[in-house]
Amino acid sequence: MTEPELVHSTGGHVLSLTLNRPERLNALTPGQREDIVRLLAEASATAEVRAVVITGAGRGFCSGADLRGSGAPGERLAGDVARMLRTGAQRLIAAVLDCEKPVIAAVNGTAAGLGAHLAFACDLVIAAESARFTEVFVRRGLVPDGGGSYLLPRLVGPQRAKELMFFGDALTAPDAERLGLVNRVVPDEELRRTARAWAERLAAGPTRALALTKQLVNASLDTDRTAAFAAEAAAQEINMTTADAQEGVRSFVERRGARFGGR
Secondary structure (H helix, E strand, C coil): CCCCCEEEEEECCEEEEEECCHHHCCCECHHHHHHHHHHHHHHHCCCCCCEEEEEECCCEEECCECCCCCCCHHHCCCCHHHHHHHHCHHHHHHHHHHCCCCEEEEECCEEECHHHHHHHHCCEEEEECCCEEECHHHHHCCCCCCCHHHHHHHHHCHHHHHHHHHHCCCEEHHHHHHHCCCCEEECHHHHHHHHHHHHHHHHCCCHHHHHHHHHHHHHHCCCCHHHHHHHHHHHHHHHCCCHHHHHHHHHHHCCCCCCCCCC
């Protein structure tokens, strides 16, 4: 029986997604992209899922989009490439950014091109010591895509982003952590355990408050102070109607730990 290209399972309120093409360093196919988009949308709407972990099988996280069979440039019509990106790579990155549950990237080995952007779109990034991040596009004479020109300047500033994109040099996990692209670097053998521990902590948290927090932080990068403050106040108003917010306040008054149910 053929192994699935994307392995997924849910346990302990955590959805685990594993890219499973290790022989290709988990280069993403259109089918995988569609599956991830669908599963993240389902996670947003499913009470059983309260956190998500994305990782790769074998020695690589994701080497980017699988370009085999994409055809030579002369075979395309004007507008085909832009359309392909809107409905493919950009849609994938948007699905991660818009997922209403916290998404953790557990980066093992190579994360290049779209694979790097998939990691950077996640809410938290844990990298194995062997991880390498590469803006590989310039090496192929290409413009960064898959949301890279949006994500990187917001994460590291425009000049650092240009350095990474202009040269296309591999960035080690410690250097990525120093620049703020990675939350934590751990020994390879501890990657999955650490990612699982973080996911379980998030899954035990106030799920709706985390979703609203994610939305506020992401939106704040594209708005002014007045709009950000208004959005923050509205989010708190909405959140105070949740059972978790009421439990949080009650636990404080009763001087005990909160027991959040994700509602």
